[in-house]
Amino acid sequence: MKEGMSGRKHGAVTPCAACKLLRRKCGQDCVFAPYFPANEPHKFANVHKVFGASNVNKMLQDLPMHQRGDAVSSMVYEANARVRDPVYGCVGTISSLQQHIHMLQTQLAQAQAEVVHLKARQTRCNSNLGLSPNSPTNSCSPSSKIMGSYAKPIFDMDMVVDHAIYSDSIWS
Template structure:
């Protein structure tokens, strides 16, 4: 049987405890979200936010919100690793620019369709 991603009785530390070189307690706040087989996930979060801050954030949240918070931290940390200056904002800005270009192209295509239909209407 597994508990928090670990076998009961096993001493295999979660990715966080392994990176921090500490014993992984049965009630480890990191274990459910940073399994041992995904070490880079915690490494990036730790690098951007720091283990102490992540621990505090998770402790302050209700259990049902922690998974979403970890997903957000992982996403932001990965974005910050790729783009240390803008992080998620850079990705969002790039996507918004792509949307603007595509909307312009769509408007041009729609105008061409209207123009072609008008040419084929007999008077």
């Protein structure tokens, strides 16, 4: 027997995951069958738990055929997010990712400010000593400062944090 697109065998009707979970007969005109195959029962279980079979059925019936696949994908994604985080669902994931982006942007601003600071220091040292940047006797290099007898912070972190917080226009 050949299998069709929806995972059904011609001649024998294999109930889709939705009909199997709902313990009902799965007919040829089942709205769930193309989107919830029998071999993926967890997919419908979460959607059913969050939205309810009746609501999913109504939503799918109200949509044109070409939009149903996307709607089911969205429902499955939201249902899985709601199972993981019942209060916030997808919004919690989005918020967490936005916080992570903000943290990374702050770190990037700090690194960029440190590069500018080090380049300015190098230029200032080179102009004061009359040396080229690649000169082996250049005592203004960061490594010579670290190895030297005194330890001075190369970079003021408060300046960068203030710059990163008050210069949101950089990222817009």
